[in-house]
Every structure is written in C-alpha cells, then in structure tokens.
Ligand SMILES: Cc1cc2nc3c(=O)[nH]c(=O)nc-3n(C[C@H](O)[C@H](O)[C@H](O)COP(=O)(O)OP(=O)(O)OC[C@H]3O[C@@H](n4cnc5c(N)ncnc54)[C@H](O)[C@@H]3O)c2cc1C
C-alpha cells in the first residue's frame with residue numbers, strides 16, 4: 103500500500119501570536135515553527151505502523167515555501183520513506199493546497215491520503231474533505247483508530263455522544279486525531295538516513311482566488327475577572343443568573 | 350438562493366441546525382432569495398420548518414444515505430444546490446458539517462470558511478470572521494468565489510422566528526447502491542449524558558480534583574444546571590475520565606454559554622478548546638492560576654469546599 107501523509111507547518115503551541123503590516127500579515131519574528139502536532143503524532147505514526155505491519159511506502163508531502171524542507175526531513179527522520187514539497191507561498195489557500203495534493207496522489211497511485219484533523223494555525227478542518235472530493239474517494243474525518251486488513255479499513259471515530267466503527271473498502275482519505283497512535287521520536291539512525299532519502303520539489307499549479315483574508319486581529323482579552331470568596335457564593339450565583347444570564 | 354444542511358434527532362431539527370436556518374434566512378432575505386433546506390432521512394417537523402422560515406425542504410430518503418458517507422451526501426447536495434440555482438450553502442460546524450462543507454467547496458470550486466462565528470458582512474462583498482491560532486486570534490475572510498460555503502459555529506446567531514410556508518419535496522438522487530463504500534459496523538451512544546459538543550453549559554474538572562473518585566461534585570453540579578461534563582487532558586491521560594470528555598487543542602473545541610473550570614490551571618492548550626465560551630467561571634486554589642486571566646468570574650478556594658457550597662447555591666437558585 104502507498105500512504106501519502108500531509109504535513110503542515112505551524113507556530114509552536116505556546117507561541118505568542120501577533121500581526122504586522124496593519125494587521126494584514128502574520129508576524130513571525132521570534133516564533134518557533136513545528137510540524138502540526140496531529141500530523142506528526144497521529145497521521146504519520148499510524149501510516150508508519152501500518153506499513154511496518156504489511157509493507158508499502160510512506161511519503162510525506164507539504165505545500166509551502168522551500169524552507170519547509172526541514173519539516174519534511176524531520177518527518178523522514180521519524181520513519182517516512184520519502185518526501186515531496188510542492189513549492190508555494192505561505193498564503194496558499196486550502197483549495198489549491200488540496201487540489202495539488204490530490205493531483206499528486208492520483209498521478210502517483212497512492213491508496214491512502216492521511217491528514218491531521220486540523221492545523222493549530224488556521225483550524226480549518228478542510229483539507230482532507232477537499233482532497234477526498236478532488237479524488238472522488240470516501241473521507242473519514244477525525245478518526246481515532248484505523249486498522250487495515252487487505253483492502254478493508256476499519257475506522258473508529260467519535261460521534262456526538264458516543265463512538266462508531268466504520269468499514270471502508272478500497273482507497274480513502276482519513277483525517278486523524280488523538281487515539282490513533284502515540285508520538286514517535288526520531289532516533290539517531292533516522293536522523294542520519296533523513297539526509298539521504300529522496301525529497302522531490304515540484305511547482306504548484308494555481309488558479310483564481312476563492313477566499314482572501316482581509317484582516318487579522320489578536321483576540322481581545324476578556325474584561326477583568328470578578329472575584330468571589332467562599333462566603334460570596336450566593337452573590338456569584340446571582341451574577342451568573344442576572345448579570346451573565348447563563349443559568 | 351441559500352441552501353442549508355439540516356440535522357435532526359428524534360425527528361426534530363437540532364438546535365444548531367435552527368441557528369443555521371436563522372443565519373441562512375437573513376442572507377436569503379438580503380438577496381431577495383429563498384431558503385432551501387436539505388435533510389437526509391425522514392423528518393417529521395413541519396412546525397419548525399414553517400416557524401423558522403424554510404421556503405422549501407428537500408427530503409432524501411434513499412437507502413444509500415442510511416450511513417453517513419460524505420462522498421454520496423455531497424453528490425446529492427450538489428445536485429440540489431445546482432438545481433435550485435443556489436449561491437450559498439451553510440452547514441453546522443460539527444463533525445459531519447465540516448466534512449460536507451469542505452467537499453462541497455471543492456465540488457463547486459467555491460470559497461469556504463469552516464467555523465465562521467460572525468454574521469456575514471454584506472457591504473461590498475461577503476466577509477465573515479472565524480477564530481484562528483486556537484482562539485488566540487480572529488481572521489476576517491472575504492469569500493470572492495461565486496459559490497459561498499460556510500460551516501457556522503454554534504451560538505453565532507440566536508434562533509429567530511420567521512414564519513413561512515414550507516413546500517416539501519421528496520428528492521431522488523438516483524445514486525446506485527454499488528456506490529456505497531462506507532459501512533457502519535457498530536455504534537455506541539453513551540446513554541443519558543448531554544453530548545459535550547452541543548451543550549450550552551459545561552462543567553469541567555482538572556488535576557486539582559486529585560482523583561476520579563472526587564468527580565461526584567462535578568457531576569452533581571452538571572446535573573443541577575443541566576450541563577455536560579468535560580475535563581483537561583491531564584485528567585483524560587490519567588484515565589480518570591473518558592477521552593471524549595477531554596477539551597483543548599488536542600481534544601474537542603467547545604463554545605458553550607457557560608464553562609465552569611474546577612481545578613484546571615488554564616494552560617494555553619486547554620484554553621485553545623474553551624476560550625470561545627461566552628462566560629467562564631474558574632475555581633482554583635491558586636490565585637496565580639493562569640486561568641483567572643481568561644475568566645469572567647473566579648473563586649480562589651479549595652474545590653472541596655467551594656463545590657459543595659456552589660452546588661447548594663445553584664440548587665436554590667434553580668429551585669431543585
Ligand atoms: C501539544 C500539547 C497539546 C495539549 N493539548 C491539551 C488539550 O487539548 N487539553 C488540555 O487540557 N491540555 C492539553 N495539554 C496539556 C496542558 O499543557 C496542561 O498540561 C494540562 O491542561 C494541565 O491539566 P490540569 O490543568 O488539569 O492540571 P494542572 O496543570 O496540574 O493544574 C491543576 C490545577 O488545579 C489547581 N488545584 C490544585 N488543588 C486544588 C484544589 N484542591 N482546589 C482547586 N484547585 C486546585 C492547581 O492550582 C492547578 O492550577 C497539551 C499540551 C501540549 C504540549
């Protein structure tokens with residue numbers, strides 16, 4: 103089986119977020135970037151586990167600037183066989199990221215495309231569904247477990263108020279979340295190999311713009327927190343009732 | 350025309366779908382267009398359809414739609430969307446809504462905002478906001494494509510009545526049985542609990558509660574006010590609580606009217622999942638706990654003292 107794992111680059115979870123250029127552009131000064139956690143911990147590791155169990159190839163792919171090569175190398179160090187960078191600028195829309203990944207997957211005969219459930223930067227939850235649509239494949243989103251037996255995938259996912267187990271026959275697109283695997287660290291051998299495994303760089307194909315960001319803003323802080331002591335619990339409940347009007 | 354995707358439980362349109370209807374109705378009115386609903390499976394809720402302003406409701410009740418398969422649902426939604434000359438399609442920002450909105454955007458070469466949480470600004474275009482960077486920032490998006498697709502976060506608009514006469518159409522997609530690629534093997538519902546993703550009120554516990562045996566006071570609180578229960582990742586990782594209760598960056602993201610956080614420090618990754626809550630109450634023994642900076646109401650105190658008192662006061666206030 104051939105697995106294509108989508109890897110995105112995001113600011114570190116604890117990064118302070120700010121904007122520049124009249125709030126039209128992300129300010130990356132002093133920000134550390136990492137592989138998106140769900141891509142690294144769940145999507146990539148589960149693909150590696152399935153390959154280790156029954157053979158195949160795990161390719162990692164990113165759509166982004168040339169510099170993102172280093173995140174793909176890190177993914178190779180964790181165990182991926184090879185990597186593809188579709189060179190594009192930082193602001194490329196989900197629609198075109200998905201379209202280019204879908205095209206690559208189709209032309210190169212991948213069976214499964216695996217994404218994280220969302221990036222922790224744009225929280226779009228969009229890419230997997232778009233890739234699946236462009237490839238006319240089933241899409242299981244926010245999967246928590248994935249087993250593969252021959253052609254048949256058994257996939258667990260949380261649903262509102264419970265869990266369901268699905269069976270998908272043949273190729274599909276899966277977005278992964280917590281539960282699917284455990285984070286793996288790169289070992290020395292992986293890090294050594296990472297430099298020698300293939301990494302292809304190809305240009306992106308773009309078209310008409312669909313969505314533009316017209317403005318960013320840092321979320322305004324909440325007003326001051328009103329404090330109550332143990333003896334003022336009745337007053338607190340009153341505030342919840344008549345001021346906040348939430349109970 | 351505006352198309353809205355509707356979900357139901359027990360034959361009644363869900364609250365989040367009613368919000369999507371309200372949102373869609375406003376856009377339809379602004380464009381002098383009609384509001385068209387689409388629902389998979391039988392629905393017996395003509396009251397809501399007429400009350401909240403649907404002009405037309407498409408019911409798709411073929412066996413191929415028995416199991417949710419975003420691929421087949423999208424084919425059918427696209428067919429209705431095009432037949433009705435729509436320019437807008439709105440979904441709820443939940444598991445199925447997110448998958449469908451993304452697919453439909455690709456299928457129509459449209460523009461998508463998943464998780465929109467403001468009413469659209471229609472002056473000189475179509476602008477809508479959503480939170481990014483896990484709640485740390487807000488982006489305003491302008492959809493420039495002809496087809497505009499949104500999934501809408503819960504509590505973005507309050508449900509409004511808009512009386513109409515809804516025509517019901519039974520639509521046949523003609524999708525062949527051989528197209529079905531997704532089978533459901535098993536479904537387990539956690540009985541009796543209020544599903545976290547849909548809850549208006551949420552009571553949540555962290556490591557400050559010391560152990561799973563102390564969750565009684567959290568559950569009591571939830572029961573008194575009719576809330577769902579949640580927890581921090583540290584708690585789920587320690588197996589004190591089931592994983593589906595875990596909220597935050599790696600868990601679920603929620604936006605209830607009230608979030609009560611007890612013995613949770615307020616780590617940035619936790620806040621990522623809850624900072625869109627309308628009102629936040631924090632109970633923590635440490636006055637320096639970071640969560641107080643992200644809260645509206647706070648009690649500095651030992652949860653084991655505060656919660657019994659809070660529960661008593663809530664009982665009185667609710668008359669239970
Ligand atoms: C990449 C990444 C992703 C993460 N994702 C998530 C996520 O999705 N969700 C999440 O929750 N965390 C997440 N975390 C973990 C997060 O950083 C924190 O470690 C976690 O939220 C801490 O949980 P806690 O607040 O329950 O525990 P602690 O940090 O141990 O806090 C316990 C709190 O209880 C208070 N306390 C102690 N005793 C009492 C008492 N008797 N009465 C009242 N208060 C008391 C303490 O003052 C303290 O503030 C993530 C971390 C990383 C690195």
Ligand SMILES: Nc1ncnc2c1ncn2[C@@H]1O[C@H](COP(=O)(O)O)[C@@H](O)[C@H]1O
Nearest residue numbers: 108164165217218220221226227228229
């Ligand atoms: N630029 C990108 N290159 C490759 N994969 C991406 C990119 N952006 C997002 N993804 C993948 O798509 C998933 C969902 O992203 P999003 O829809 O942006 O929230 C991520 O978890 C990644 O697996």
